[in-house]
Amino acid sequence: MSERENKKACIGIDVSKGSSHFQAFYSAGVPASEPTYIEHTKRGFSHLYSIVSDLEKELGYAPYVIFENTGTYSKPVEVFCQRNNLRHYIIAPLLSAKMRKSEIRPTKTDKIDCATIANVYYLKRLRVAGKDNELYSELKYLCSYYNYITGIMVSMKVKYREYLDLVYPRIDTLFGVYTESFLKLMTRYPNPHKLNRKSKKDLASFFHKSDYCGLRKAERLAILVKSYFKETEIPVLENDILITLFSKHLKDLIKVMNENQEILDQIILLGMKTKEYPYLISIPGIQKNTAARIAAEIQGIERFESASKLCAYAGIDPTIHSSGKYDGQHLSITKK
Numbered sequence: 001m002s003e004r005e006n007k008k009a010c011i012g013i014d015v016s017k018g019s020s021h022f023q024a025f026y027s028a029g030v031p032a033s034e035p036t037y038i039e040h041t042k043r044g045f046s047h048l049y050s051i052v053s054d055l056e057k058e059l060g061y062a063p064y065v066i067f068e069n070t071g072t073y074s075k076p077v078e079v080f081c082q083r084n085n086l087r088h089y090i091i092a093p094l095l096s097a098k099m100r101k102s103e104i105r106p107t108k109t110d111k112i113d114c115a116t117i118a119n120v121y122y123l124k125r126l127r128v129a130g131k132d133n134e135l136y137s138e139l140k141y142l143c144s145y146y147n148y149i150t151g152i153m154v155s156m157k158v159k160y161r162e163y164l165d166l167v168y169p170r171i172d173t174l175f176g177v178y179t180e181s182f183l184k185l186m187t188r189y190p191n192p193h194k195l196n197r198k199s200k201k202d203l204a205s206f207f208h209k210s211d212y213c214g215l216r217k218a219e220r221l222a223i224l225v226k227s228y229f230k231e232t233e234i235p236v237l238e239n240d241i242l243i244t245l246f247s248k249h250l251k252d253l254i255k256v257m258n259e260n261q262e263i264l265d266q267i268i269l270l271g272m273k274t275k276e277y278p279y280l281i282s283i284p285g286i287q288k289n290t291a292a293r294i295a296a297e298i299q300g301i302e303r304f305e306s307a308s309k310l311c312a313y314a315g316i317d318p319t320i321h322s323s324g325k326y327d328g329q330h331l332s333i334t335k336k
């Protein structure tokens with residue numbers, strides 16, 4: 001629920017990498033302490049907790065802790081608040097940026113930002129942060145790692161196609177170069193000269209032993225390979241370094257592809273446990289992968305009071321630009 005009570009004391013924290021500045025306030029614009037620098041260590045957090053305790057003894061209630069969501073940097077502060085049962089607000093950096101621009105002197109410094117972050121608490125309606133749901137937390141980190149691995153995989157696929165064009169030119173016109181049978185063939189025979197020396201019978205036997213490859217299909221693939229070498233001039237020599245590099249890169253690519261699929265399977269299994277998943281999967285065109293990853297990004301539908309706020313969070317709401325009689329239409333989405 002959004003807090004509607006009279007807002008009183010708080011501690012504004014400007015989070016940085018491995019350290020923070022914080023300042024306590026009795027009310028808006030009335031500081032209770034000077035801006036203080038701490039490192040994200042036991043000693044630093046102990047000092048912050050002592051300020052919280054002193055204010056609680058003085059005022060008779062515990063102050064709120066306010067800080068921006070800066071991902072990795074703000075995670076230690078978030079864990080500190082959770083472990084010590086401190087009520088806290090995690091605000092979007094966009095809110096504090098707007099607050100800073102509205103000030104007379106929109107200067108950004110670590111010390112001034114503590115007051116700016118506190119003013120967001122005093123002037124905006126915020127939602128008290130609770131302990132992260134472990135399911136959504138796991139989903140969030142898995143999706144982040146999945147995107148990272150996918151980026152590596154895409155880059156490696158580009159290099160794979162480059163090596164393939166050099167070692168096996170135009171073979172992509174005959175085979176799907178990412179099919180299981182073709183990848184196994186290339187892993188076994190990265191050297192085209194050795195593959196060319198194999199008989200049609202040996203090739204058919206190789207394909208037949210591959211998963212989901214029947215005898216007739218194996219024979220057709222063997223004929224296709226032999227016809228490829230009849231029509232294609234192989235540009236590399238048998239001991240060319242390109243063949244060694246192609247072989248190594250292909251093995252690394254297959255490992256990354258397998259890891260990528262394993263992570264995606266974990267995301268889908270976790271995504272199925274979220275309350276949003278059944279509704280997402282019911283939408284035409286939304287498959288398991290997409291539904292699970294959207295659920296991970298939403299992080300709990302109850303965070304949004306309306307559909308329009310969810311659209312704004314996704315950055316797909318239209319930009320509004322109007323002045324006087326001018327009313328801008330057909331503008332781009334905000335992407336914020």
